Each structure stands twice: as C-alpha cells, then as structure tokens.
Amino acid sequence: MLYFNFISFGIGCLAISTSCQSATRASTGNDVVCTVKEWFGGKAEMVGNMDKGDHSVKQSMTMYYYSALKEKLIALPFFKYKKLIYDYPGGALYTIMYDNLGFHSNCTKSPLSGRFPEVCTPANSLVTVDPHTSFGAGSYVTYGWEVRSVSGSTTHHVTMSDNLLPMFEEVSGTVDGAPFFHAAYYFNTTRVSFSADTFKLPALCLSA
Numbered sequence: 001m002l003y004f005n006f007i008s009f010g011i012g013c014l015a016i017s018t019s020c021q022s023a024t025r026a027s028t029g030n031d032v033v034c035t036v037k038e039w040f041g042g043k044a045e046m047v048g049n050m051d052k053g054d055h056s057v058k059q060s061m062t063m064y065y066y067s068a069l070k071e072k073l074i075a076l077p078f079f080k081y082k083k084l085i086y087d088y089p090g091g092a093l094y095t096i097m098y099d100n101l102g103f104h105s106n107c108t109k110s111p112l113s114g115r116f117p118e119v120c121t122p123a124n125s126l127v128t129v130d131p132h133t134s135f136g137a138g139s140y141v142t143y144g145w146e147v148r149s150v151s152g153s154t155t156h157h158v159t160m161s162d163n164l165l166p167m168f169e170e171v172s173g174t175v176d177g178a179p180f181f182h183a184a185y186y187f188n189t190t191r192v193s194f195s196a197d198t199f200k201l202p203a204l205c206l207s208a
C-alpha cells in the first residue's frame with residue numbers, strides 16, 4: 001500500500017517510505033537524489049480517491065520542519081490547532097492539541113515505527129525536465145528538474161530545485177484496483193541548520 005504510507009507520513013510521494021525503500025535498494029536507473037538534510041517549508045496537497053463508485057477529494061496545507069540528520073519531523077497542519085512531532089530515534093509520535101484560543105492544550109504519545117521517511121526522488125526514474133530549467137516568473141526564478149518513474153500501477157512525477165529543495169510531486173495510479181491521485185506543491189522551502197531546541201518536546205509532552 002505504497003500510497004497510504006505517503007499519506008500517513010503526510011509528506012508525500014517524494015518521501016521514501018517503507019515500500020519505496022526496497023525499490024531504492026534495487027535501483028538500476030538514475031541515482032536517487034535526496035533533499036538537503038534540513039529544511040522547513042509549507043506543503044499544499046490535494047488527494048483524490050475513487051472506491052466502489054464513491055469518490056472523494058481532500059485538500060490540506062501543512063508546515064514542515066524536516067531533519068534527516070536528527071531523524072525528526074514536525075508537522076503543523078494549517079487551521080487544525082495541532083502540532084505533530086515525529087521522533088524516529090525515540091520511536092514516538094507526539095500529538096499536541098490546542099483549543100482555538102490557545103488556552104488549553106494536551107499531548108498524547110503513540111508508538112512510531114519504521115525509518116525516517118527521507119525525502120528523495122523515486123528509484124528508477126527518468127529525467128523528463130532538464131536540470132537547468134527555470135521555474136517561476138519574472139525575477140522569482142528557481143532552477144530545477146523533474147523526474148518520472150513508474151512502479152507497479154503507480155506513476156510518480158517529482159520536481160526538485162537545483163539546490164535540492166522539494167518543489168512538486170504527483171502520484172497517480174491504482175491501489176487494489178481503486179484509482180487515486182495525489183498532487184502537492186511545496187512553498188517557501190528554506191534550507192536551515194536546526195538547533196537541538198527546534199525538536200525539543202514541550203513540558204506537557206514529558207509526562208505523556
């Protein structure tokens with residue numbers, strides 16, 4: 001269930017989730033290229049599913065703090081009054097919920113298994129857009145490239161900037177015969193060096 005891994009990580013097709021990792025190891029095509037180890041930025045996603053004649057489309061926006069060095073991730077979904085702290089070395093996901101005024105909050109801890117979902121291009125991909133292509137408008141130009149790969153019944157289409165920040169991703173195909181699509185774009189992504197404080201758990205999570 002390739003696709004649902006992506007969704008539960010919330011970080012999308014670029015992410016090498018468990019089922020992608022084995023593909024990576026077997027890669028014979030282009031080298032897998034991963035983003036810089038630490039960045040933050042927003043991600044807007046649209047996901048569509050069709051199942052037994054029912055279809056649904058979901059949209060979301062999330063701010064991410066991503067550290068492949070510390071193997072930690074913070075997700076801040078827009079308008080949801082919550083913060084998720086993924087601590088892979090500690091094997092725990094902390095969910096902090098706020099009320100809409102910010103007065104009451106609580107923190108729950110749940111087990112987190114698997115490896116840190118490093119954000120990389122898919123395995124066995126073909127470059128479909130030249131690495132020196134400019135994206136953007138006017139003076140707001142970023143250079144980047146696109147790759148495409150097909151794995152089973154799923155097609156991945158991924159765009160990354162030349163300085164290794166994620167830009168766009170599209171995944172489509174079928175899962176157990178049910179068609180789906182997943183489109184995402186990243187915005188305001190910025191490479192950083194996080195201090196240890198970035199991923200420090202708030203006091204209310206320490207007893208969680």
Ligand SMILES: *[C@@H]1O[C@H](CO)[C@@H](O)[C@H](O)[C@H]1NC(C)=O
Nearest residue numbers: 097098099100104105106107
């Ligand atoms: C946690 O806080 C949120 C927001 O105040 C509230 O809706 C929720 O019921 C709380 N959960 C628990 C387990 O206290």
Ligand SMILES: *[C@@H]1O[C@H](CO)[C@@H](O)[C@H](O)[C@H]1NC(C)=O
Nearest residue numbers: 041042063187188189190191
């Ligand atoms: C966009 O990124 C810059 C750093 O490049 C940061 O200072 C700013 O807060 C970010 N803006 C938003 C809306 O996240």
